[in-house]
Amino acid sequence: MSKQKIYWFCQLFGWSLLILVEYLAYLLEDGFQADELYLAIVNIFLGITLTHLYRLMIQRWNWVRLPFFQLAPRVLLSVFVLALIMTMVNLPMDRLIVPQHLMDEPWPLFGYIMSWGKTMLAWVLSYTAYHYVEENRSAEIEKILLKTSIRETEAKVLRSQLNPHFVFNALNSIRALVYENPTKAQQSITQLSNLLRNSLLADRRKTVELREEIKTVEDYLALEKVRYEERLTSYIELDGRTLFWQVPPMMLQTLVENAIKHGVSTAVGGGFVEIKSSLVADKLHIIIRNTGVLGDKKASGGFGLANTSQRLELLYGPDAQFHIFQEDDNPDDGSHHGGPVVCANITIPAQSEGIFRREKVKNRE
Template sequence: MSFHKKTFGHILFWIGVLLFYIFSSMSPELFGQSVETTLFRLPLLMIAAYTFNYWQIPFYLKQKKYLVFGLSMFFMIIVLTIIYRIIGYYYLDKYCEDGPYPLISLEDFPFYMLSFHFPALIMYFYKTNKEREFEKEKMFLLESEKISTELKYLKAQLNPHFLFNTLNNLYSYVITKSPKAPDMVLQLSEILDYILYKSQRDTVPLLEEINTIENYIALERIKYEKRLTVSFKKEILNDQQKIAPLLLLSIVENAFKHGVSGNIIKPEIRISILQTASHIQFKVWNTKTTVLDSNKTDDYKNGIGLTNIKRQLDLLYTNKHEFETEETNTFFNLKLKLNTE
C-alpha cells in the first residue's frame, strides 16, 4: 500500500471514530458536550492506538515478552487516564452538575481503562486481517511462480526429448535424398511452431493439440511405412475447448518411443479421444517388446515421458484428472480423463 493511500485510510478511520463518539449520545442537549469531550479525548485515543499497534504489539507481544507488554499496557492506561482527568478538571468542569470535576476518581477508572483502547483494538483487528490477506496473496503468488517455473522446466525437458527423435528421422531421409523429406519438413515446421510458440501459452484449443498429434503420426508413418499400424479415432464435441498444451502429444510420443522398437514384428498404436461437455477422455494403446528387459520396462514407466506427464497433471489439473495404466507382456495401455467443467 502506498504512503498516501495508507495516510488517507488513517484519516478516514479517525474521522469515523470522531463521528461515532460525537453521535454516541442521542440527546440533543448533550451534543455540544459530546463534541468538546470527544475533541479532547481524540488525541489520547490516537496515542493509545498507535502505541498499541506499532510499539507494544510488535516489540513486546509478538516477541513473547508478555510481562513487559502487560506492564507497558498498565503504564499507558494510567498515563492516559491521568491526562484525561486533568483535562476534565480544568476544561470540562462546566458540564458537572454535581460539583467540581474530580481530578481522581477510582470509581470511573475501569471505564477509562477500556475506553481508551477501543479504537486501538479495532485498528489491530483490521491491521491483522489485512496482514493475513497480504500473506495469503504473497503465498499464492509465490506458489503460482513456483508452478510456472516448474512447468517451464518440465516443458524444457519434453521439447528436446521430442525434437531429438523427430530430427533424427528427418536427417536419415535428407541424407538419402528421399522424396518424403519435403513433407517431413512441412509437418515438422508445424510441430515446431506449436511446441516453440503456441505451447508457451497456459492453454490452447483442443484442435491445435490434435492437429499436432496428426502431424506427428504422419511423420512416424513416413518412417515406418507399412510396418506400422496406427489408428486415431476422434469424437469431438467442441474443438475450441481449452487444454494444457503438450499433454496429449507427449503421451503419443511416449507410445511411439516404446511401442515401435526394432524387435517388435508388427508394431501397432491405437489412439482415441472422446470429448463430452464435461470431460476429455484420451486413450493410447501400443504394442511392446516381448523381450523381458526390466530396465526398459522401468524406463517406460518412470522415464522422462510419463513422469513428466504425471507431474504436469498434478500441477495443472489438481483433483480434476484420472490417470490409469495397464501393462502386459505384449502391450501397454494408458487412459487419461480430464475434467473440463
C-alpha cells in the same frame, strides 16, 4: 469511501459521541458551565490525538505481525499509558471545575485510570483486532498468490518439453532423405518446424484445442515413421464432438513419444500407436494404446506418467484423471495388435472445457 476516510469518520464521531454523552450528564446535574464544555472539547481532540499516535506506532513497528503472546503485553501497556495521560489531564482540571464530584472518591486517581482505561481498552482492542485479522488475511492471500505463481511456473516448465534426442534423430533421418526423396525431406522439415514452433509456444498457452494437439502428434508420428519405416504403425480415431475440447499442449505428444521410445522401438517386429477420443458422461476420454510392456515406470521414464499427472492436476484439479496399465496379451477386441499392449487413459471434466472456452473468448475480445 476509502479506509482512510472511514477511519477519520469513526475517530471524530466516536470520540465526540463518547465525550458529549459524559458532558450531557454533567450538564443535567450542574447546569451549563463553559469550563466543562471547553474540557469536553479538549478531551475529544486529546482522545483522537492519543489514539492516532497509537495507530502510527503499531504501523511503524508492525505490531500486528507479532505473535499473540508478544502482542498482548504491548497492547495492555499502551492502554495503561493512554489512560494515564488522559487521567493526568482530566483529574487536575476536574479538581478545579467540578470539585464536588470528587468529594466522595477515596481513590480518584485509581478511579480515573480505570475509567479511561476501559475506554482506551475498547478502542485499542477494536482497532488492533481488526488490523490483526486483516493482516492475517492478507498474508493468506499472499501465500495463495505465491502458490499459484509457483504452480503456474511449474506448469510452464512441464508444457515446454521436447526431447532433444528426438530432434537429433529427426535431423539425421531428414539428412538421409535429402538425396533419396527431396519432396519427402521438405515435408519432414516442415513437420519438424511445426513441432518446434508448438514446443516454443507451449509455455505461453495453458490449453489448446484437441484438433491442434492431434496435428502436432501427426507431425511427430510422420517424422518417426521416416526413422522406423514399416516397424511403426499408427491409428487415430477421434469423436467429432471432442475436436474443440481444450487439452494441455504437448501432452499427447509426450505420451506418444514415450510409447514409441519405451514400447515400439524395443519390440522385435516393431509395433503400433493408437489414439482414440470420446465423450462419456460429459467428460473427455482420450485413450492411447501402444505395443510394449509397462515394466518399471522409473526405468521407462514413466511413459510420461509424472509429467501428465502433474499437468492435469495443475490445470484441472482432482477431477481430472490419468491411468496407465498393462492390457492382457491377447484381448479379443478387434484391435490392431498381437502381443503385450500398454494403455493410457486420460479423463478431463466437462466444466474445464467451459472455463477455458470463456478464457479464450475473453482473450479474443
